[in-house]
Amino acid sequence: MPVKVQKVYTRFFEDCGLEKELFVLFLKLLIFLELEAPRTSQSVSLDVEVNAFIPEFDLDVSIKLKELVRGRAMPEYATSPTIRKETIFHIFGITKIEDLLPAPAQFEKLDNYIPREQERDIIKKIFNATVPVVIHASGGVGKSSFAQNIVTHLPKNCEIVIFDGFANGSYRSAKDQRHLHKNGLVQIINEFAFRGLCLPILPRHADSDSFLKIFYSRLKDIILEIKRSSDDAFVLIVLDAADNSEMASKEYTERASFVKDLLQDMPLDGCKIVALARTERLSILDLSHVTLKIELKSFSEEETKRHLKTKFTEIDNGQLIEFHKLTFRNPRVQFYFLQSKESLKEILKRLGEKGLSSDKLIESQLESSIATIKEQSYTKEEIDTLCKTLTLLPPMVPIEILEVSTDISKHLIYSFVSDMGAALLIKEDSVQFRDEPVESWFRETFKPSEELYNFLAKKLTTLYKTDPYVAMTLPRILYGAKEYHSLYTNAYNSSDIEIDDPVQRERIILENITYAIKLAKQEKDFTNLTKLLLEASKVIASKERHSEFIFANSDLIATLVGSEFINDFLYRGNSFNLNGILYAHSSLMLSMEPKFKAEARSFLRLTNEYLIEWSRLSDEKRSYENNISNKDIANIVLSVLYLFDEKNAISELNRWRLQNTKVEVIGLVVEHLIEQNQDKKLTKLLEGLDKYPYLLCASVIKIYQSGKKISKKDIERSLIFLLTQKKSEKLYLTVISIIELSILNDIENKSLIALLEKFFPPLKNYAHKSHDGIDERDLLLRYVTLYKVLKDELVDIDDFIPDDCKDKEELNVIYGKLYQIYELRAKLLCKNIFDKEAILSEISSQMKRISSDSWRYSRSHDYRDLPFLTAYVCIDINTSE
Numbered sequence: 098m099p100v101k102v103q104k105v106y107t108r109f110f111e112d113c114g115l116e117k118e119l120f121v122l123f124l125k126l127l128i129f130l131e132l133e134a135p136r137t138s139q140s141v142s143l144d145v146e147v148n149a150f151i152p153e154f155d156l157d158v159s160i161k162l163k164e165l166v167r168g169r170a171m172p173e174y175a176t177s178p179t180i181r182k183e184t185i186f187h188i189f190g191i192t193k194i195e196d197l198l199p200a201p202a203q204f205e206k207l208d209n210y211i212p213r214e215q216e217r218d219i220i221k222k223i224f225n226a227t228v229p230v231v232i233h234a235s236g237g238v239g240k241s242s243f244a245q246n247i248v249t250h251l252p253k254n255c256e257i258v259i260f261d262g263f264a265n266g267s268y269r270s271a272k273d274q275r276h277l278h279k280n281g282l283v284q285i286i287n288e289f290a291f292r293g294l295c296l297p298i299l300p301r302h303a304d305s306d307s308f309l310k311i312f313y314s315r316l317k318d319i320i321l322e323i324k325r326s327s328d329d330a331f332v333l334i335v336l337d338a339a340d341n342s343e344m345a346s347k348e349y350t351e352r353a354s355f356v357k358d359l360l361q362d363m364p365l366d367g368c369k370i371v372a373l374a375r376t377e378r379l380s381i382l383d384l385s386h387v388t389l390k391i392e393l394k395s396f397s398e399e400e401t402k403r404h405l406k407t408k409f410t411e412i413d414n415g416q417l418i419e420f421h422k423l424t425f426r427n428p429r430v431q432f433y434f435l436q437s438k439e440s441l442k443e444i445l446k447r448l449g450e451k452g453l454s455s456d457k458l459i460e461s462q463l464e465s466s467i468a469t470i471k472e473q474s475y476t477k478e479e480i481d482t483l484c485k486t487l488t489l490l491p492p493m494v495p496i497e498i499l500e501v502s503t504d505i506s507k508h509l510i511y512s513f514v515s516d517m518g519a520a521l522l523i524k525e526d527s528v529q530f531r532d533e534p535v536e537s538w539f540r541e542t543f544k545p546s547e548e549l550y551n552f553l554a555k556k557l558t559t560l561y562k563t564d565p566y567v568a569m570t571l572p573r574i575l576y577g578a579k580e581y582h583s584l585y586t587n588a589y590n591s592s593d594i595e596i597d598d599p600v601q602r603e604r605i606i607l608e609n610i611t612y613a614i615k616l617a618k619q620e621k622d623f624t625n626l627t628k629l630l631l632e633a634s635k636v637i638a639s640k641e642r643h644s645e646f647i648f649a650n651s652d653l654i655a656t657l658v659g660s661e662f663i664n665d666f667l668y669r670g671n672s673f674n675l676n677g678i679l680y681a682h683s684s685l686m687l688s689m690e691p692k693f694k695a696e697a698r699s700f701l702r703l704t705n706e707y708l709i710e711w712s713r714l715s716d717e718k719r720s721y722e723n724n725i726s727n728k729d730i731a732n733i734v735l736s737v738l739y740l741f742d743e744k745n746a747i748s749e750l751n752r753w754r755l756q757n758t759k760v761e762v763i764g765l766v767v768e769h770l771i772e773q774n775q776d777k778k779l780t781k782l783l784e785g786l787d788k789y790p791y792l793l794c795a796s797v798i799k800i801y802q803s804g805k806k807i808s809k810k811d812i813e814r815s816l817i818f819l820l821t822q823k824k825s826e827k828l829y830l831t832v833i834s835i836i837e838l839s840i841l842n843d844i845e846n847k848s849l850i851a852l853l854e855k856f857f858p859p860l861k862n863y864a865h866k867s868h869d870g871i872d873e874r875d876l877l878l879r880y881v882t883l884y885k886v887l888k889d890e891l892v893d894i895d896d897f898i899p900d901d902c903k904d905k906e907e908l909n910v911i912y913g914k915l916y917q918i919y920e921l922r923a924k925l926l927c928k929n930i931f932d933k934e935a936i937l938s939e940i941s942s943q944m945k946r947i948s949s950d951s952w953r954y955s956r957s958h959d960y961r962d963l964p965f966l967t968a969y970v971c972i973d974i975n976t977s978e
Contacts, residue, residue, distance in 0.1 A: 237429030262338030423452030493527030550578035790818035
């Protein structure tokens with residue numbers, strides 16, 4: 098064995114502490130990956146790879162993943178270090194697997210499908226197409242069935258996803274909204290992703306363009322993946338009920354649906370886009386002139402024959418021709434009659450001489466139901482109202498709301514739905530149309546009038562404040578009823594809504610504003626339009642402001658609202674994304690609750706991860722784009738203090754280089770401890786500042802300003818430190834405050850006079866606040882009056898004015914009004930006057946002289962806050978012991 102290798106072996110063996118046999122086994126398991134990239138490069142790669150999962154870049158996600166892995170290496174996870182799928186989902190903001198598939202298909206099972214004679218020709222055109230393909234037909238011809246059967250023709254190695262744009266009518270529901278890019282595009286890609294063809298798209302708040310961008314990026318990955326097996330392989334995306342998706346986007350007054358965007362772009366090489374829609378609605382899709390349009394025709398005679406034979410084995414040619422003609426070759430009408438238990442002769446008899454189209458079939462069902470309900474003493478007008486209401490209200494329509502809207506009892510509504518057979522569907526005490534042809538027929542036959550809009554507006558308004566479904570629906574009803582005043586009133590008075598769920602409440606408010614904006618644009622009411630846009634911006638920003646307020650006041654929130662609120666806010670269903678320095682605020686909130694110590698430590702570790710990343714940024718980015726305030730630093734220090742002890746907290750504070758920063762931060766920390774009545778922690782913190790006297794001074798001054806009692810020992814320590822310091826303008830306020838405290842605590846006067854003389858601020862030809870907020874007038878008045886009182890000398894106006902001052906009038910006005918009050922304050926501090934009532938009486942007379950010149954204050958910036966200075970001194974005197 099070479100000498101170098103022997104040395105390494107020996108050292109390694111000695112350090113590991115294993116027996117020789119075990120050490121040899123260990124070496125066999127050990128693999129050195131010398132070609133791996135450096136840690137920093139791997140970190141950057143992780144950031145890039147992680148953000149490939151989401152529409153918009155977010156550095157925070159990779160930090161969370163790193164912290165997750167690091168945390169699992171800690172002792173508390175020794176018995177269960179496994180990282181589970183649910184944990185990863187939580188980091189990405191996913192609460193359940195359904196979040197990854199937000200718009201699942203709801204197709205009915207395809208039984209006894211009749212292959213179409215056109216099918217092979219249409220499939221061939223689809224497979225050869227390099228442009229979007231739209232298959233169109235009238236209602237009931239079998240577009241959805243055709244779409245579902247395309248998969249049987251798909252060549253080997255090709256992949257298909259069929260998107261259900263109708264979804265049993267729920268496409269109009271406010272809860273579904275599958276026409277949105279964030280739902281439709283995510284559903285399509287993630288169906289491919291679950292097959293292992295690409296990375297998923299994780300739900301995230303992003304705009305439509307961002308979702309389109311990541312959609313096409315994933316699509317390229319899918320195409321590359323399937324072409325590994327065959328160059329001829331392709332991806333097929335089928336968009337069923339494309340017209341319904343676009344109708345939904347128009348109903349919600351939004352930009353184009355994702356379907357429309359996909360059809361207006363040319364497909365990627367290796368991808369086919371196929372949409373299905375009603376012929377009469379093609380115009381709403383704004384199809385490009387290059388789009389390939391293919392009509393799916395009604396059944397041929399041969400197709401009708403195969404359909405009939407699914408039930409009747411023996412049919413003659415005459416019966417076939419008659420059934421084919423009387424059903425208008427419509428597959429849906431044929432299916433309806435073949436579902437009955439009647440014989441073919443009985444079916445033909447029911448069809449009569451003229452037959453039944455799809456629309457006539459639905460009409461016959463409806464008339465039958467109406468006849469049944471009329472026997473219950475309900476009129477055709479009332480049933481018309483019920484049908485029009487069903488057409489007007491979005492699914493699922495609660496039975497109770499139908500009852501209120503139509504004045505028809507819910508028992509008869511249930512009967513009506515039951516009599517309608519397959520046309521209507523009841524689910525969880527709500528009604529919706531079972532399929533697209535039924536809905537389309539209802540919408541064409543029962544077109545709502547303005548009178549119905551007005552009728553429903555009056556009926557539903559009574560439930561507006563308390564019922565979430567009504568509150569979401571009423572804006573469109575008021576818009577249709579032209580109840581403009583009510584629409585504006587609801588948009589401007591969101592506080593009237595008595596719905597507790599904050600998510601529902603926010604959506605209701607936005608729905609009100611959306612329709613009010615639509616009205617204002619229509620009426621060219623630019624005054625209301627401007628106001629409504631502002632209202633909309635308030636609502637959109639309100640949740641963010643809510644979060645900002647909580648994070649900005651994390652210490653107070655933790656005290657006032659309790660642990661359950663904190664837990665809800667940070668972990669349950671909030672749409673904000675924790676990132677960056679907000680970890681520190683979260684850590685503080687949790688650290689103040691004993692039962693959340695572990696979670697607080699996790700957030701503190703995330704904070705440190707962020708600070709490492711932050712420290713690597715350029716100075717410009719740190720200062721402007723990612724600024725960390727003193728309050729943020731104070732929250733970090735307080736988190737450490739609550740989680741560990743004062744020693745660690747002081748060490749945390751000293752990680753920051755600038756002394757000014759540390760002084761301001763310790764002040765914020767002390768202020769927090771005072772507000773929270775954390776006297777023990779405050780005492781231990783002051784004891785720990787022995788080696789940092791400038792921080793001790795800052796702490797003592799903050800306690801002094803709060804009116805809280807300070808130990809004589811801490812004052813003396815501060816005083817000793819100041820006596821050793823050189824004169825500096827930055828210490829003026831500190832010195833005068835410590836001297837005043839010393840006097841109040843009967844500390845020897847000679848050293849105080851020497852300190853005053855050493856730090857005495859220079860007299861200036863002007864008097865105003867400095868750029869750092871310190872009032873130089875207050876400072877000089879305190880120094881001069883206290884110095885004179887300690888030396889038992891009279892205070893004079895000339896003590897404040899430099900000898901070389903050319904314009905003494907301004908200084909005479911400012912100091913002449915105040916110095917006598919400050920002198921009284923100094924005498925009270927030095928216990929030269931014991932009659933507080935006499936002092937206050939004297940101040941009252943001084944105040945009268947000041948108020949007689951109050952006209953000057955509004956004209957001069959320097960005079961303006963003299964009354965505030967006076968009031969401050971008066972309060973100080975009145976509250977002193």
